[in-house]
Amino acid sequence: MAVTMNDVARAAGVSLKTVSNVLNNYEFIRPATRQKVLDAIAELGYEANLTARSLRSGKSRMLGLVVSDLSVPYYAELASKLMSAAAARDYRVLVEQSAATRANELAALQGSLSQLTDGLLFIPLVLDADAVAAARRGTKPLVMLGEHIDDPRFDQVTMKNVGAARAVTAHLLAGGRRRIAVIGASPGDRVGSSGLRLAGYREALAEEGIDFDPALTVPAEWRRDGGASAVARLLEGGQPFDAVFGLNDALALGAMHELLLRGIRVPGDAAVAGFDDIDEARFSSPSLTTVAPGMNEIAERSVQLLIDRIEGTEKAAGGVHAEAEFELRIRASAP
Template identity: 50%
Template sequence: MVVTMQDVAARAGVSVKTVSNVVNDYPYIRPATRARVEEAIAALGYQVNVAARNLRQGRTGMIGLALPELRVPYFAELADSVMRAAEAQGLVLLIEQTGSVGEHEAEVLHGPRRRFTDGLLFSPVAMDPRDHPELDVDYPLVLLGERVFDAGVDHVTMANVEGARAATSHLVERGCRHIAVIGVHPGEAMGSAALRFDGYLQAVRAAGREFNPRHAGVAQRWVRSTGAVAMAQVLDSGVPVDGVFAMNDALALGALHVLHSRGLRVPDDVAVIGFDNIDDTEYSEPPLSSIDPGREQIADQAVGLLVARIAGSTAPPRQVVADFALVERESTAPV
């Protein structure tokens, strides 16, 4: 038999409204009353009907997470972290894939699924600054990633420039003199590729070297296959290479594959470092050094900001940058 709020009220000798107030954690309830209601809840084994409560409050208890592609390991791991962070707040997470397509991103922002969610965590890839008006929505929204700045909404991001600079400097300190960069988006002024390239350039110049354009491996998508193609392109140009900074780990894994197939030893002949610190890095051959961009922190902060907005916060938009860490593994070990 299902225990109702009426049963609790009867046992505690209070009104249903009072039980509701206790359950919903309203202030201004006398401690003795609260204790009596809590005793009745415990004795009867009453369980709060979350769905019904959410309906009364005009909420669904669900938040959305829109990301480019779930089968990209970084996003699968981010989804896992966000799901756990949401669960810790009693929220259900609805994951949506945009496939990095602009129309899908607009559909995520304005489509019918937004009626199911109390707020949205959105990691845009295709949008650019001209799309800011798209972000003017009537529900709580928190942006993830690098793609849109100053959009007037909360934004959680990672230290792209600093992380890329640290990765490249790590190669420099290890003695690398000819450092390739994999994942370049030529002509793009914003987004992860532009920021991480900037960090790479800063480190190369800080080491007193010139940037050689033949060291730039172009890859629009950041997956293993494109990393392999970009690495091959750099090697085929004939430029010497003794270090590789790949803009993400998937690119680095593709690059490793090409280096092996060319008979180049890692780290003996070429040291390689990636970015994201996905699970794969521990089990590649050799294990891959990487930049840990603070994924758990990103998930916790993003959910926290969204929960505050759902609760009605009107604070000015915040931009949070997660802490990064350099994780050294065999692929950059001293020879």
């Protein structure tokens, strides 16, 4: 039914392989022959069968993206940018949702997703480095995103969590705030986004000679309702504070919602700052001070790195680590 290379070859009066050579930009073809083939292709409306090409060549020009849940705005935005970056290089992205499940993350690394793609962009949430390394021995390229795993064995593109959190905290301190509550971490966190951002917060405090008060560090699910209930617990615990640093924007927005509900003025009584600079941060009332982690750069560099690995351009033996630049966005919630 569909036009095949054979039909084109017959129409152009050349062999099947010559058509293939034209399509693959083989060097030694006479211009006249090339033109005959191109004319036949145009006339018949031929389009290469990607499945057949993929079977024969072992390449699909598809990248896999493993993410917990696309309905989380941060991941959706990142996925969108990754897809655009890939499209610009003539690659497609096949997304798989892991629901932050061990079984699903493992399945994505080993199963049919990696079979269908030339390499994987992976945002791990439950697997640790050893589990990933074990699952992935001798297979296709893998680039890690996010902060859950930080291991020299893997290629990785991250944001500057520590530096950006330090900058946000320093900004709150510069505004005269002295008791800054942190929402979304436990005082003992050392790894992952929460540990890194908490470390940045502590560095900024230390620079100002302020002691770290564990009572101001409130664990919470990184969602809006987590931020709201963390603030509620903080207030009910009677801890005084003059600023809230949500470790992501959803937490900060939820926290701000709860503060306003209880008649606490923002930024008058308490400043609020977040992390991520999602679109909503500009439109909350008051608009949210936050830090943009350089998502465009993360998307660009991770796609570039993965494709370089696939095409053999990047040959570094160990893992390549890249960090995107951040930018502080000062808005009304913490001027």
